[in-house]
Amino acid sequence: MDGLTTSETGAPFAHPRAARRVESVSDDEDAQLMLAYARGEMRAFETLYSRHRAALYRYLVRQSRDTEIANDLFQEVWSRVIVNRGRYEARAKFRTFLFTLAHNCFIDHCRRMKSRPAGTSIEDADAADLLTDDDARPEYELERAENSRRYRAALATLPQEQRDVYLLHEESDLSLEEIARVTGVGTETAKSRLRYAVGKLKAAMMAEADVS
Amino acid sequence: MTEHDDEFDDFLARRRKLFRRPEQDVLEPPHEVDRLVLRQAREAIETRGEPREIRGMAWGAPLALAASLLVAFTIFLNVGLTKKERVPEVKVDQVALRRDYPPATVVTAPMAGTAVREYRSDASPGAPLPAEPAAEAGATRQAPEWRNDTGTWLAEIQRLRSEGKSAEADAELAEFKRQHKAYAVSPDR
Numbered sequence: 001m002d003g004l005t006t007s008e009t010g011a012p013f014a015h016p017r018a019a020r021r022v023e024s025v026s027d028d029e030d031a032q033l034m035l036a037y038a039r040g041e042m043r044a045f046e047t048l049y050s051r052h053r054a055a056l057y058r059y060l061v062r063q064s065r066d067t068e069i070a071n072d073l074f075q076e077v078w079s080r081v082i083v084n085r086g087r088y089e090a091r092a093k094f095r096t097f098l099f100t101l102a103h104n105c106f107i108d109h110c111r112r113m114k115s116r117p118a119g120t121s122i123e124d125a126d127a128a129d130l131l132t133d134d135d136a137r138p139e140y141e142l143e144r145a146e147n148s149r150r151y152r153a154a155l156a157t158l159p160q161e162q163r164d165v166y167l168l169h170e171e172s173d174l175s176l177e178e179i180a181r182v183t184g185v186g187t188e189t190a191k192s193r194l195r196y197a198v199g200k201l202k203a204a205m206m207a208e209a210d211v212s
Numbered sequence: 213m214t215e216h217d218d219e220f221d222d223f224l225a226r227r228r229k230l231f232r233r234p235e236q237d238v239l240e241p242p243h244e245v246d247r248l249v250l251r252q253a254r255e256a257i258e259t260r261g262e263p264r265e266i267r268g269m270a271w272g273a274p275l276a277l278a279a280s281l282l283v284a285f286t287i288f289l290n291v292g293l294t295k296k297e298r299v300p301e302v303k304v305d306q307v308a309l310r311r312d313y314p315p316a317t318v319v320t321a322p323m324a325g326t327a328v329r330e331y332r333s334d335a336s337p338g339a340p341l342p343a344e345p346a347a348e349a350g351a352t353r354q355a356p357e358w359r360n361d362t363g364t365w366l367a368e369i370q371r372l373r374s375e376g377k378s379a380e381a382d383a384e385l386a387e388f389k390r391q392h393k394a395y396a397v398s399p400d401r
Binding site: 037040045046049053057061071075078082085169176191 | 220223224239240241242245246248249250252253254256257
């Protein structure tokens, strides 16, 4: 399994690029893996986890804008996957299943927490991530950090519903119909929200670029 | 269709990136979180957690219901049968019914001076007592006084025989033998 050390060794996931590579495999295979895990095959879960962990984590970090909250939500989502493994049916895409759980977890979190609690800021987390790449050149890291900051700032200006639809589109690779199903709205509503989100993000990014 | 619409459609179809997202490749869950999730997943299948219990419930509930009905039915049957087979109350005359007496109707006991009722041994326990024949009842009432005592009765028989009333003496003797079986079967009589 690329990018994933086995659960027997207990070692962490090796490199993010490997996890990104396996994300492109078919949804049918994901469904079969989930069913295999429900039958008790741990290796199937490890493969499934390696495929979707990064995208799910990005979605939750961007949504919550707090890495500690994102960590908690991330665990909660996978916990629900584990608990509901027996109820999963192959006719539903695993990604839709996973991001529906993630969306619901985040909504539950918003209901629980009216205000954003203190925690590790996303700026700190991104900076830490950037510093771990030993091969990157300092000038490139600086440019990437600036671009990242603009992106986060633009995302923060979006209304919750628009940010939700946009992140689902970007991180989960779900279709518009699937995003609509996950968020519980009609397809046209989802499309409209996504259109507004993209327009605002583009405008914000360009404005930031002009200023800098 | 405007340029913005084309651009958006390309974005929807994932043919175009509207802006760079440079950090997406490095934003990863912490290794500790990975370990926690994988450990939870492993423990869930090792301990046969909730999903299998839920599957079991599909047949578990009817089974539990059937078992409960069976137990209830068994208890009901036991209680019902116990009531039906209850031992009847023991009475003195019911015990007497079981004694093995020789066939006899009603006789007068000469020694006690009272009438003793004996019942056939083959009579059913709950059956009503047989009615006394009217003639026998009358005989009991008209029995001579000497029959109340064995010695007197035998002396009377002896007296009748000495007076030459052999027929009467024989009749009395026959009656005496009938009422005193031991005397009747004695080898010297």
